[in-house]
Amino acid sequence: MNATKLLQYLSTRLRGPRLDGALAVLALVLAILPARALAPWTGDVARIVAVPIVPIMHLGMALRERIRPPREVFDPRAPEVIELEMAAERYRTLFEQSRLKTEALERDLAAVKAVRARAGSGGVQLETAAVIGIDPTRREGLVRISLGARHGVHRDAAVILRGDIFGGVVANDPAEFVSLVRPSVRCSLGVRIYPDEGVDADRAPAVFPGTVLKPADGGVWLGDLASDAEVREGQVVRLADDRYGNVSKGMRVGRVRRVLPNDQVPLARVVEVEPLAHLVDEATVVVAIDPPEGTP
Amino acid sequence: MRWAVYILFTLIALAIDASFGGILKIGESQPRFLPCVVVFAILSAPRPYAVRIAMMAGLLADLLSPVLRSDGTQLVVLGPWTLGFALGSLAVVPLRTLLYRRNPISSGFATLVFSLLASVVFVAVWVLRMLLLRDETPSWWPGTGGGEVWRQAKVALVNGLVAVPTVWLLEKTRPLWGFSTAKRVIPGAARDLA
Secondary structure: OHHHHHHHHHHHHOOOHHHHHHHHHHHHHHHOOOHHHHHHHHHHHHHHHHHHHHHHHHHHHHHHHHHOOOOOOOOOOOHHHHHHHHHHHHHHHHHHHHHHHHHHHHHHHHHHHHHHHHHOOOOOEEEEEEEEEEOOOOOOOOEEEOOOHHHOOOOOOEEEEOOOEEEEEEOOOOOOOOEEEEEHHHOOEEEEEEOOOOOOOOOOHHHOOEEEEEEEOOOEEEEEEEOOOOOOOOOEEEEOOHHHHHHHOOOEEEEEEEEEEOOOOOOEEEEEEEEOOOHHHOOEEEEEEOOOOOOO | OOHHHHHHHHHHHHHHHHOHHHHHOEOOEOOOOHHHHHHHHHHHOOHHHHHHHHHHHHHHHHHOOOEEOOOOOEEOOOOHHHHHHHHHHHHHHHHHHOOOOOOHHHHHHHHHHHHHHHHHHHHHHHHHHHHHOOOOOOOOOOOOHHHHHHHHHHHHHHHHHHHHHHHHHHHHOHHHHOOOOOOOOOOOHHHHHO
16 A cells, blocks of 8 residues: 555656656666666566567578678688698798898808908809718818819818818819818818917018918827917917918817926927818818819 | 657567677677667657667667676666667757758767767776675676766777668658657748748
C-alpha cells in the first residue's frame, strides 16, 4: 500500500527536468556501486537486452566477413609453410655467405690499398691471390697461390700479408696459373730492429741496429748482433733487404723474442726473431709484381 | 516521437557498432553509429525528451560494453555512458537553435560535440570509480585517463565524419519517427487579412 502511494507520489513529483536529474543521480549511484553489488544482476540484464540485437549482429558479422574475410588459420606444418621456411633458411645462408665474401673482399681491398700506398708510383702491380694449397708436410711451409705467369707473377716477387707484413717470395718460376711461395721464415733477410713504440720519421734507418736473419729450427730466425746495440725483447724487425724489391723494403717481418749471448764470439750477441704472421694461416695475400723489363 | 522506432534504431546502431563497424576503422579509431542516431533524435525530438532519450541509449551502451576484471570475469557497470550521453545531450540541445537540423553536416558537428563530451564524462566517471573502489580497473587500463580521452576524441572526430552520411540516411526515415511538425501560430496582420 505504502509502495503504491510512494509510486504515485513519485509520478506526480518527478516530471520534466526533475525526472532527468533523478535519473542522472540514479545513474551516478549505479556507476559507483562496487562490483559485488553489480555483478549479481547487471550481467543478466545485459544478456536479456542483447537478445533482440543478436540476429542483427549476426547479419552484420556475415556482411563484415563478406567484405573483409577473416584470415585463414595458420598451420605451421602445412607443406607450403615448411617450404617457405626452408627457402628463408636457404636465402639466409646465401646472405651470410655473401656477407662473409664481402668482408673478405673489403679486407683484400684494404690490404691492396695499404701496399699501394707504400709502393708509390714505381710501376709495381699489386694483385690479390688466394691461398689454394698448403704443403701437407709443412716442413718447408711452402704455399700455393692462385696467380701464375699468366698474371705476370715472376720469381722472387714479394708476397705481402695484411697490408704491411712481408710474407715471403715466389719460390721458383711460376706455373701458368699458380705459383709456389716460400715463406719469409725460410728466407735469409737483411733487417733492422726498431723500437716497438714507434720511431721518429726524421731519423735515418742506419741508426737502428741491423743484422742478417737466417732461418732456424722452430720457425724462427737467428741473427748476429753487435754487443753495443740496444735491443730488447718485443722490438719490431723490419726488412732492409734490396733483394725483395722496393715495395717490401721497410715492411714488418717479425718481433724480437730473445737476445742471447754468442758463445763463439764473446763480443757479439744472437737475436732470435719470431714471425708476425704465418703464410700458411692466411686465406688471401697480395703479390707485388714488378713491371716487365723494358716497360717505362 | 515514436519511442518504439527510436529503440529499434538504437538497437540496430548498437548491433552495427558491435559487428559491421569494425571494417570502417580509421587507424585505431572505430566510428560508432549510436551517437549518430542519438543526435539525430535529439535534434528532432521534443526538447523535454532530449536528456531521457540520450540516457536510454547510454544505458544500452553500458549494458553492451562489459569490462574484463582481473579475475577473468566480466562486469557490466551501469552509469558511465549513461551520464556521458546525458551531458552530451545537454550540449547538443542548445545547438538546435543554432544549427539547421536537417543538414547532415550540422548533424556531423553536433555528433562530434556530443561524442566528445560523452567520452569526457565516461572517463571521469571511471576515474571516480577507481578512486572510490580501489579494486576496479577501467577498460583502458594500464593506460591513463588522459590517453583514453585523447583516443576517444579521435573516435569523436570519426563519429562526426560518419554522422554525415548516417544522418542523411536517417532523414529518409523521418516519417517513421513521428516527430511533431506542429508550428506555433502567432497572430499578425497577414493572418487578420486572411
